[in-house]
Amino acid sequence: MFGRIEDLEELRRGLRRQPIAGLLGPRQVGKTTVARELAARTASNTTYFDLESPADLRRLGDEATALSDLRGLVVIDEIQRRPDLFPYLRVLADRPKRPASFLVLGSASPHLLKQTSETLAGRITYYELDGFGLQDTGAKNWRKLWLRGGFPRSYLARNDSESFKWRSDLRRTYVDQDLPALGPGFPARTVERVWEMLAHYHGQIWNGSEIARSFGISHTTSRRYLDLLADTFMIRLLPPWSQNIGKRIVKSPKIYFRDSGLLHQLMEIRNNDDLIRHARVGASFEGFALHEVVRQLRADRRECFFWGTHQGAELDLLVVRGQKRLGFEFKHTVAPEFTKSMRIAMSDLKLARLDLIHIGKDTYPLADRVRAVAFERLHADLDRLR
Numbered sequence: 001m002f003g004r005i006e007d008l009e010e011l012r013r014g015l016r017r018q019p020i021a022g023l024l025g026p027r028q029v030g031k032t033t034v035a036r037e038l039a040a041r042t043a044s045n046t047t048y049f050d051l052e053s054p055a056d057l058r059r060l061g062d063e064a065t066a067l068s069d070l071r072g073l074v075v076i077d078e079i080q081r082r083p084d085l086f087p088y089l090r091v092l093a094d095r096p097k098r099p100a101s102f103l104v105l106g107s108a109s110p111h112l113l114k115q116t117s118e119t120l121a122g123r124i125t126y127y128e129l130d131g132f133g134l135q136d137t138g139a140k141n142w143r144k145l146w147l148r149g150g151f152p153r154s155y156l157a158r159n160d161s162e163s164f165k166w167r168s169d170l171r172r173t174y175v176d177q178d179l180p181a182l183g184p185g186f187p188a189r190t191v192e193r194v195w196e197m198l199a200h201y202h203g204q205i206w207n208g209s210e211i212a213r214s215f216g217i218s219h220t221t222s223r224r225y226l227d228l229l230a231d232t233f234m235i236r237l238l239p240p241w242s243q244n245i246g247k248r249i250v251k252s253p254k255i256y257f258r259d260s261g262l263l264h265q266l267m268e269i270r271n272n273d274d275l276i277r278h279a280r281v282g283a284s285f286e287g288f289a290l291h292e293v294v295r296q297l298r299a300d301r302r303e304c305f306f307w308g309t310h311q312g313a314e315l316d317l318l319v320v321r322g323q324k325r326l327g328f329e330f331k332h333t334v335a336p337e338f339t340k341s342m343r344i345a346m347s348d349l350k351l352a353r354l355d356l357i358h359i360g361k362d363t364y365p366l367a368d369r370v371r372a373v374a375f376e377r378l379h380a381d382l383d384r385l386r
Helices: 005-017 031-041 054-059 063-067 083-093 110-119 139-148 160-181 188-201 208-215 219-231 260-266 272-277 281-297 340-349 375-381
Strands: 020-024 046-050 072-077 100-106 124-128 235-238 254-257 304-308 314-321 324-330 353-358 364-367 370-374
Touching (some): 005 031, 031 100, 046 054, 063 083, 083 100, 083 110, 139 260, 139 272, 139 281, 160 260, 188 208, 235 281, 254 260, 272 281, 281 324, 314 340
Parallel strands (some): 020 100, 020 124, 072 100, 324 353, 353 370
Antiparallel strands (some): 235 254, 314 324, 364 370
């Protein structure tokens, strides 16, 4: 299997903590491959159900007979097809001595997350699976990863053209199949148009009123579509840090595409020449590098913020864990500089460290507790949160 070592270890830890682990992520991100690899490396017995298989659906026709006597690891793929299994999984999870652990796989949706959180509260841990990252592909391949994104088939395609076509097909499947499955409250074509428009807002602050005016919908409806795209792992909403520090601060979230390859598909960026010449190359790198830093730090989304004041000072990423605060700036440049805005962020936010991630080759100090960190050296030079 290509990479995924950290993903496997996180899943193992999750299943030691709880009787049920939910492996969530978008279509084609590699959930089934990771689950099968985990099963292959598990010493105990493993039973696998694929709910897209008619035969496996029939096997689970009587869930009590199918599941109650199983031991070891039980994997249920495409769990959203049988949400009625959740109450029975709760019964099995509460058995003494835990004869079996359950790994359930599904594409996230508000409906699925709501059902599992209500039915399996206190019994399930979630793990969100991203596409390939630097640790999977190797740092020397970061430009290819940036262009194509982390979906395995996109990254591993024979050439950039095949990769772009694969992402185009994935986009169509998401619009034609995934969105309609979420219910009539989410008209697929309208959501797709909002999604396309958001590509031009990547790295910018959400302006719901402007989006609503563009599509003739209410501000509330535009926010529902935004939340839907976040719930289905298409975009990341980075909230503002709003602790009172005596300044007027920005209070709307920033928007980032979770996968740079999908961003580039929506913006018709087909190869590296297109990317480097594009007016939004800096914003694209910012989102790509931000996502990789969050992965490297293993930071929970509740620990991640941006910070901006109406006076103009800003910080691309603020990671807060306990009393420790780390700041990050992202610049598509080989000659990064320590700026006045960074100096203000260091002082006002009381940062333990500020790292400026850049595309040059070297990591070196810029000021006290401030470094320029080469993106290519991210995994070697970035300090892990403790």
